[in-house]
Amino acid sequence: MQPEPTANRPQTRIQRRNRQAILDAALDVFSQHGFRGATLDQIAEVAGLSKPNLLYYFPSKEAIHEQLLTGLLDIWLDPLRKLDPKGDPLREILAYVHRKLELSRDYPRESRLFANEILQGASRIERVLATVLRDLVDRKARVLMRWMEEGRIAALPPHHLIFSIWALTQHYADFDVQVRAVLGPGHDPYAEADAFLETLFRRLLAI
Amino acid sequence: MQPEPTANRPQTRIQRRNRQAILDAALDVFSQHGFRGATLDQIAEVAGLSKPNLLYYFPSKEAIHEQLLTGLLDIWLDPLRKLDPKGDPLREILAYVHRKLELSRDYPRESRLFANEILQGASRIERVLATVLRDLVDRKARVLMRWMEEGRIAALPPHHLIFSIWALTQHYADFDVQVRAVLGPGHDPYAEADAFLETLFRRLLAI
DNA sequence: GTCTATACTCTGATAGAC
DNA sequence: GTCTATCAGAGTATAGAC
Secondary structure, eight states: OOSOOOTTOOOOHHHHHHHHHHHHHHHHHHHHHHHHHOOHHHHHHHHTSOHHHHHHHSSOHHHHHHHHHHHHHHHHHHHHHTOOTTSOHHHHHHHHHHHHHHHHHHOHHHHHHHHHHHHTTOTTTHHHIIIIIHHHHHHHHHHHHHHHHTTSSOOOOHHHHHHHHHHHHHHHHHTHHHHHHHHOSSOOHHHHHHHHHHHHHHHHHOO | OOSOOOTTOOOOHHHHHHHHHHHHHHHHHHHHHHHHHOOHHHHHHHHTSOHHHHHHHSSOHHHHHHHHHHHHHHHHHHHHHTOOTTSOHHHHHHHHHHHHHHHHHHOHHHHHHHHHHHHTTOTTTHHHIIIIIHHHHHHHHHHHHHHHHTTSSOOOOHHHHHHHHHHHHHHHHHTHHHHHHHHOSSOOHHHHHHHHHHHHHHHHHOO
């Protein structure tokens, strides 16, 4: 019998399950307390493992954190990558806003993990920011620039336009507690935000 | 001789200076690492005091943190409080955006302290959010509502309009590292943001 | 592969000399 | 008021039994 169909990944089902449980628990804890505020005790408890057992799967606290960040980066940048230079400008931007808000709604822990990381100086992802992220943003900013020059959307500084999309969508994940405390009960923040942001960017970009 | 002119504040000059140095150092550390990630060792080092000496001025880590938060709340809410129901709607809102962005530029550590606190569940300020902040926002939302009903600015959900101002202005303090990494050198993020946000809210609120 | 036991460091806080 | 010394507990990580 061959219990390991993938030859280059010598992991049993249990190993895969445990690694996943650890990463999930670590996402909980890191996103709430930041790297230094998180403890292996807490991660192990949430994951339902003993601390030494946790350290059998990952060599260190750093390693778990790094695995989380790199594993999530692609999901995080995907919506911007999907912005299609050949599509209809307004439709493309609104679709980007919508997808980004969906990420905030469906992956709030991931949003907070990145927020914590940036807030704390981003020392562990600084290089990625200045290379991968910057290149991607520059590329898409040129697309926006072209659309503006062609008169298809209003002229605005493209980088700051992108920042505004990040700020407005991520706010609903990162400041969720505050949003709900201010709105009070009986509200659906994300549904309201979806309508509000559509209006906002339609008005902002209209010629 | 009377070295203490204020009878109800039995503090010498040195005590005041040290307390201030501690709070300033604590703002550095708490705003960068969050409550749990901050250590008294680090705060004491930044403040230039020994750890026991620091604990002579404040009874505990919690006490320093609480003092910081309550001391800063007034500064933080001041711009919104200044929004004048009798003023010109567009001018008042733009002035609010401007003042809020100035706070981000001049008090980025304070912005990050609050961001960390919300991000980490806001357990230490939850009550304030649901009472003081909510009341203030509700009151100002009613002012915005009236302006909209009078047809003086565009109709939008007022709470989310306020959220958008918070998100857009605080982003430049909280995500400063990312903003600078993406823009690259040779930029003045706050100057650019000031112009961009003025354009954004003018377009958004125009009738 | 998983557990118990434990080494060793860091952290918040206190005691007591000066 | 400030320092040295120190404590108890929590923190990361390792050794070794099973």
